[in-house]
Amino acid sequence: MSQRRPTITDVARAAGVSKGAVSFALNGRPGVAEETRRRILAVAKELGWTPSHRARALSTSRAFAVGLVLARPPELLGADPFFPAFIAGVERVLAEQSQALVLQVVTSQRAEEDGYRRLAADGRVDGVFLLDLRVADPRIALLEELRLPAVTLGRPDVASPFPAVLVDDRPGIAAAVRHLVELGHRHVAHVAGPDHFLHGAARRDAWENALRDAGLSPGPCVPSDFSAAGGARATHHLLDLADPPSAIIYANDVMAMAGMAVARERGLDVPGQLSVTGFDDTELAAHISPALTSVRTDPSGWGGVAARTLLDLVDGNGGPDVEMPPAQLVVRASTAAPPPTPHQSP
Amino acid sequence: MSQRRPTITDVARAAGVSKGAVSFALNGRPGVAEETRRRILAVAKELGWTPSHRARALSTSRAFAVGLVLARPPELLGADPFFPAFIAGVERVLAEQSQALVLQVVTSQRAEEDGYRRLAADGRVDGVFLLDLRVADPRIALLEELRLPAVTLGRPDVASPFPAVLVDDRPGIAAAVRHLVELGHRHVAHVAGPDHFLHGAARRDAWENALRDAGLSPGPCVPSDFSAAGGARATHHLLDLADPPSAIIYANDVMAMAGMAVARERGLDVPGQLSVTGFDDTELAAHISPALTSVRTDPSGWGGVAARTLLDLVDGNGGPDVEMPPAQLVVRASTAAPPPTPHQSP
DNA sequence: AGCATCTCCCAAACCGGTTTAGCGACCGGT
DNA sequence: ACCGGTCGCTAAACCGGTTTGGGAGATGCT
Secondary structure, eight states, X not given: OOSSOOOHHHHHHHHTSOXXXXXXXXXXXXXXXXXXXXXXXXXXXXXXXXXXXXXXXXXXXXXXXXXXEEEOOHHHHXXXXXXXXXXXXXXXXXXXXXXXXXXXXXXXXXXXXXXXXXXXXXXXXXXXXXXXXXXXXXXXXXXXXXXXXXXXXXXXXXXXXXXXEEOOOHHHHHXXXXXXXXXXXXXXXXXXXXXXXXXXXXXXXXXXXXXXXXXXXXXXXXXXXXXXXXXXHHHHHHHHSSSOOSEEEESSHHHHXXXXXXXXXXXXXXXXXXXXXXXXXXXGGGGSSSOOBEEEOOHHHHHHHHHHHXXXXXXXXXXXXXXOOOOEEEOOTTOOOOOOOTTTOO | OOSSOOOHHHHHHHHTSOHHHHHHHHTTOSSSOHHHHHHHHHHHHHHTOOOOHHHHHHHHTOXXXXXXXXXXXXXXXXXXXXXXXXXXXXXXXXXXXXXXXXXXXXXXXXXXXXXXXXXXXXXXXXXXXXXXXXXXXXXXXXXHHHTOOEEEESOOSSOOOSOEEEOOOHHHHHXXXXXXXXXXXXXXXEEEOOTTBHHHHHHHHHHHHHHHHTTOOXXXXXXXXXXXXXXXXXXXXXXXXXXXXXXXXXXXXXXXXXXXXHHHHTTOOTTTTOEEEOSBOOGGXXXXXXXXBEEXXXXXHHHHHHHHHHHHHHTTOOOOOEEOOOOEEEOOTTOOOOOOOTTTOO
């Protein structure tokens, strides 16, 4: 019938011991007899006592939470398949450790840094995830200055004191290029993500290198922004060229789908006259027409590993970088042999 | 050069006042001379002092955070345009109040209730958002029992002590039906969301009522699950009927896009032989071919209003329900007049 | 001058845990 | 019988704020 929730003092009194004993018993620390420990825990359960997270946070100077600051332009937020899946993976491991996830969504980079500052200043979190690594990412130094432990998704291009979860997009892109080359394509373009993202650059490099490895010169590359509108724009640009590509590798599925639509509106058959590949392998990719050849990634798996790595780091067990399995190509109906062209038919 | 961050005691000492005075000054409470207040604040700024969120949380028994528990099957997480946008809207108002958002993503309903229990038991949050209302939603009673303030998105079908942010999907669906009827459709089917969601049921009712209002009998309705796979399945089902519909209203864009693909694979022209409408108006909707007629919603706007409502509630200013503007139909290329059929041509 | 009132501030208690210092009981060894 | 060491526990300090009770000094009123 008690209105207010029981405190450690209530448990101590009921068990006939001191607060300290209850604390020791709860945390499984030595120095309390097994018999006593059991009794204390029994009383605690009977009273329905749960240690106050707030009090514990104050006295241990820990937040028991990790943070994620996400900078996304509003129009991309809804379309991004990565971030919700990543979070789900994170949650899976946080939940079993009674840790919480504090999320901040911001729309500009300036706000993003403020977000980290606030998380740090408030002591809301014990560590953070660093996503969407950028070229010469200033956030690394910021987090160092804030003394905020972090785990990066991908390997930064600047010196970083933080463990990284290494995800390699390149094999997937390379596989896509090889797949297209094997089909006979000689003119493979790329619609990339923004230049300043490391993963955008990595996918672009992979595309370029794979083509060179095949003895071909890379087709045109158009940097874009991961949005459907951007993908459509880039596609128009490529198809307007004097010598348009016979295949386009897009840096994500959304741009690829928009690109397919553009091709179609221009009267081009996909894959008959233009092959298209995406990246992410979203659920929709398999259910559009033609079904989209894409590169499957595992954001949820990355989230889980990143969370575990971060919790270890926060506990003082800074581990080494973790390598994740490479992305895999999933071949569907949006890729096929190119049409015969003046270049190829004598 | 101090390693550890300054505390209120440091500020008090430096300003030559007591801790209490600093606290009063900071919180703008009466009882401290204007001159003194300015001096204290100056010293605080000079020392770079920020009140410890943890200490404040303990002494005021407030978390200065709100929570969101999201139950989604993994395969839907990436495709759902609603939740990231909603969160972005929430953040916009939380940020300006120095509140944080604690997120929990779970995959089963059982886990969802545990999620709320944990948030409450840990005192991690002062209130929560209740999304995806279900028929006879048990979470209402749970939150009441947990004494956790909440704001619901939509009006529950059970007695609820919580303020609601009222979003009405029905006008959008009704507009879609009217649009199709005006085009000449007489046989309009619906691919719905899961039956147990209130908004799924609402969209279904709206579809049904709008058809009746037009003097037509509702075509078949297939409940589905908001996934691309589900949308494809439902579409096959509808097109396999002896008397297939000439138009299908889908409960979200993803199912509509998958449905369009199915129609196409079966050799049906959209919109020539089958008209299709979606719901959500995702960014991609405008960039597929044919561009998808859809119903535009404003999840980010809802998030902002829901956050403000929740913060007010937590502060003891439980307000009335808030009505949001209705969803609007956006007509694009996926809808057109139906082909002449035996029914219609004498 | 005397007294009530008001303003401004301080000291101390409090929130609910964790952690340290230390004390008595018990143990084995000599 | 005495001594050093371990075990099991308690009391109290501590984390860093907020809040309450009350005291000193200035002011107003008669």
